[in-house]
Amino acid sequence: MSENADTASSDQYDLWIDGAERPSGREERLTIVDPATESELAAVAMATADDVDNAVESAREAFESWHRRPPKDRTRVLTAIANAIREDKDRLARIETLENGKPFEESSGQVERCARHFEYYAGVTDKVQGESIPLSEEYVDYTVREPLGVTGHIVPWNTPIYLFARSVAPALAAGNAAVVKPAEETPLGALEVARIATEAGLPDGLINVVPGDGDEAGAALTGHPDVNSITFTGSGPTGTAVAKKAVENVTETHLELGGKSPNVVFADADWDAAIEGVLTGIFTNAGQVCSAGSRLLVQEDIHESFVAELIERTESLDVGPGIEDSDMGPLVSEDHLEKVTSYLEIGREEVGAPVTGGNRIDRDGYFVEPTIFDDVPMDTRIAQEEIFGPVLTVTTFADEDEAIELANDTDYGLAAGVYTENGGRAHRFAREVDAGQIYINEYYAGGNETPFGGFKQSGIGRENGIQAIDNYTQIKNVCANVARR
Numbered sequence: 001m002s003e004n005a006d007t008a009s010s011d012q013y014d015l016w017i018d019g020a021e022r023p024s025g026r027e028e029r030l031t032i033v034d035p036a037t038e039s040e041l042a043a044v045a046m047a048t049a050d051d052v053d054n055a056v057e058s059a060r061e062a063f064e065s066w067h068r069r070p071p072k073d074r075t076r077v078l079t080a081i082a083n084a085i086r087e088d089k090d091r092l093a094r095i096e097t098l099e100n101g102k103p104f105e106e107s108s109g110q111v112e113r114c115a116r117h118f119e120y121y122a123g124v125t126d127k128v129q130g131e132s133i134p135l136s137e138e139y140v141d142y143t144v145r146e147p148l149g150v151t152g153h154i155v156p157w158n159t160p161i162y163l164f165a166r167s168v169a170p171a172l173a174a175g176n177a178a179v180v181k182p183a184e185e186t187p188l189g190a191l192e193v194a195r196i197a198t199e200a201g202l203p204d205g206l207i208n209v210v211p212g213d214g215d216e217a218g219a220a221l222t223g224h225p226d227v228n229s230i231t232f233t234g235s236g237p238t239g240t241a242v243a244k245k246a247v248e249n250v251t252e253t254h255l256e257l258g259g260k261s262p263n264v265v266f267a268d269a270d271w272d273a274a275i276e277g278v279l280t281g282i283f284t285n286a287g288q289v290c291s292a293g294s295r296l297l298v299q300e301d302i303h304e305s306f307v308a309e310l311i312e313r314t315e316s317l318d319v320g321p322g323i324e325d326s327d328m329g330p331l332v333s334e335d336h337l338e339k340v341t342s343y344l345e346i347g348r349e350e351v352g353a354p355v356t357g358g359n360r361i362d363r364d365g366y367f368v369e370p371t372i373f374d375d376v377p378m379d380t381r382i383a384q385e386e387i388f389g390p391v392l393t394v395t396t397f398a399d400e401d402e403a404i405e406l407a408n409d410t411d412y413g414l415a416a417g418v419y420t421e422n423g424g425r426a427h428r429f430a431r432e433v434d435a436g437q438i439y440i441n442e443y444y445a446g447g448n449e450t451p452f453g454g455f456k457q458s459g460i461g462r463e464n465g466i467q468a469i470d471n472y473t474q475i476k477n478v479c480a481n482v483a484r485r
Contacts, residue, residue, distance in 0.1 A: 013044040013187070015051055015211065016194045018058040019204025025050050030184055030211060035101040035330040036321035036365040044187050047210035052179070052220035055208035059150045059177035060226055062205030067147045067175030071126035077201050078122035078173060084200040085115040085193065092192060096161050097322040099186045101329040101366070102285045104322055110162040114193065116448050117165035121173035121468075128174055128469055138483040145473040147175035148228035148252070152221045154242065155190060156234045157183035157332050158288040158388075164190045166448075166463050167231040167254075167471075172206060174472040176228075179208045181221050185333050187211035214238070225249050231471065232256070233290070235386075236457055243460075254461035254471045256290065256453055258386040259414030261435065262407040263293030263443060266400075267301040269419035273441055274306070277417060278392070279313060281443035283328050283370050287390035288336075290458075291415035293443050295383060297406050300396040307374055307394055311356045314370050319361060330366040331389060337366040340389035343382060347373050347391070350380040357390075378409050386412070400425055404432045413455030417443045436462075 012029075014021040024045035032041045047055070066074070085092065089111050096107035130143035151171040155163050160182060168178045182190040187209070194207045210217050222230055222245040229252040232242045239255040246253045263281045265274045281293025298306050322329035331337045337360065344358050357371030368389060376383050376393040383393045397403045407416055407429075417439040418429045430438040436454045439445045446452075453462040461471055 011042045013042055013191050013211075015045050015047055015055070016191055016207070016209040017051070017055045018062075018208070019198045022051070022054070024048060026212075030187065032099055032185070032188060033333070034098050035332050036323065036367075038334075038364055038366075041098055042188060044191070044211050047181075047212040047217040047220075049216060049220035051212075052210050052217055052224065055179045055210050056150055056221075056224050056226050058205040059179050059208055062203055063147070063149055063175075063177040066172075066177060066203060066206055071128070074125040074173060074175070075122045078118045078125070078169065080200040081197045081202060082115045082119035082122065084196050085111065085118065088196060089115070092161060092189065094323070095188050095192060096186075097329070099188050100157065100160060100322075101332055102322050103327065103329050104325045106285060107161075107322065110159050113162045113448055114165040117162070117169040120448055121169040124170070124466060124469060125173045127466075128473060130475070133477075135479070138481060139479055140482050141477065141479040144476050144478065145174075145469070146476055148472055148474055149176060150227050151176045151178050151472055152224070152227045152230045153178055153180045154218060154221070154230065154232045154234065155180060155182045157186040158285060158290070160186040161189035161193060163233055164193055167468075168207060170468040171231075171472040172202075174469055176472050177206045179210060179221060179227065181210055181212065181218050184211070184213055218242075219245065222246050222251075223248060227251060229254065229472065231463075239459070254463075255459040256461075256463060257414075257457060257459040258388075258412055259290050259292065259454065259458055260295060260384060260386055260410045260412045261291055261293050261415040261417070262295045262297050262410075262433075263417040264297045264397075264403050264407055264419065264429065265299065265302070265306065266403070266418070266420040266422070266425065267299045268421045270421065270441065271306075274419040275309060275313060277419060277439075277441070277443040278310060279317075281417060282392045283314075283317065283390050284444070286328050286331055286368075288332060288388055291437065291444075292388075293415070293417050294387065294392060295410075296392055296394045297397050297403055298394060299403070300398055303394075303396045307355070307372070311372060314356050314372060317370055319367055319370065321365065328370060328390060331368060332366070334366055336388070337368065340368055340387060340391065343385075343387045343389070343391060344368075344371060347380075347382040347393075350382060351376050378406060384410060400428070404429060407433045407435075411457045414453075414458035415439065
């Protein structure tokens with residue numbers, strides 16, 4: 001066990017079902033590893049299909065009373081959860097850093113976003129409203145939004161605590177009960193937040209956490225006939241498999257998938273803001289962000305000088321354990337390290353040596369150098385495929401039309417950034433680029449209150465903001481004949 005594992009509740013975790021720890025029907029456990037040291041943090045129970053069935057049954061029973069409670073009651077409970085998470089912020093941030101690897105400051109920000117999600121949706125519970133539809137004097141017609149029932153949530157490893165809250169909080173606010181399957185690499189945060197929520201007053205059974213592998217726990221949740229929706233965040237191929245499995249039961253799916261997002265810098269950009277935006281866009285969480293700005297498109301007039309400064313700033317980044325609050329931490333696992341380093345070799349074969357970085361760092365942990373490939377054609381694999389690591393490709397453009405063409409030259413459409421002092425150009429770019437989020441003069445602008453999701457192969461549906469409630473409600477229409485008889 002790591003010397004830092006005492007920041008968690010235990011080095012042995014069971015499942016969380018019906019408001020308490022429950023043993024699994026499977027003896028095998030997940031070994032959770034600190035990616036900065038390769039040492040063991042904890043051992044976590046792996047749910048069987050029967051365990052998932054128990055979790056769904058618990059959620060179904062809890063739903064029956066929860067969705068009938070007045071919205072103001074749900075507001076009070078979600079607010080209490082938000083406050084409890086904030087009170088435990090430092091410990092939760094350490095857990096996120098230890099199991100995921102990201103710098104402590106980043107983890108602290110993600111825990112705050114987790115709390116903010118519960119706080120935000122606490123204020124939405126009494127605003128899930130229908131509408132009146134005018135027909136004629138003979139009819140009164142109106143709609144109501146009703147919860148779905150049991151919602152399934154498959155949470156990825158890159159930002160586990162925040163992404164847990166991103167879908168669970170609106171589901172609860174709308175009156176549903178949740179069953180969560182966290183990623184195999186990072187289940188601790190989900191288990192801890194579920195415990196905190198229960199201790200803060202959430203009724204038993206409304207959040208159930210079933211760690212395990214995708215083949216058993218994930219498949220059991222996705223294919224369960226009593227689960228009314230599945231929210232999945234992760235890779236495109238896995239998301240497609242989830243959707244195919246869910247549709248067998250006509251289960252609604254919400255998919256937030258991959259990205260290959262462009263970050264576009266025009267010659268008239270605020271130089272310092274653009275440099276900071278490019279660095280933030282690709283090296284936050286070691287590039288393990290679905291909306292990372294992994295393709296830099298820079299106007300040819302400033303290409304040489306801009307890339308020169310970018311290289312200098314990249315080489316000054318401190319790469320080390322997240323618990324030391326380094327600028328960039330490790331990748332999440334040995335398997336993911338192998339994937340990212342394989343793309344480094346692909347890049348060398350396609351365009352030659354990177355202008356900086358390109359190697360695994362010789363130390364314990366899953367560290368790789370922040371890397372930049374310059375003069376990258378758009379038909380290369382490193383320019384088209386999601387690497388999900390600290391690897392930036394640079395491509396030049398001549399004018400606005402070409403910038404938009406290159407920005408759209410991808411199967412993905414999750415996000416895009418643009419840096420320019422020309423307001424008209426910025427908004428033309430926003431209009432013409434096929435992406436769910438457009439960041440103008442600040443990458444990752446926005447927050448919990450703004451809708452997030454993708455176009456094209458980047459997903460279906462929207463998380464965050466009031467729009468997320470649509471994922472967890474269904475519309476009932478009521479029409480009454482009120483004519484005198």
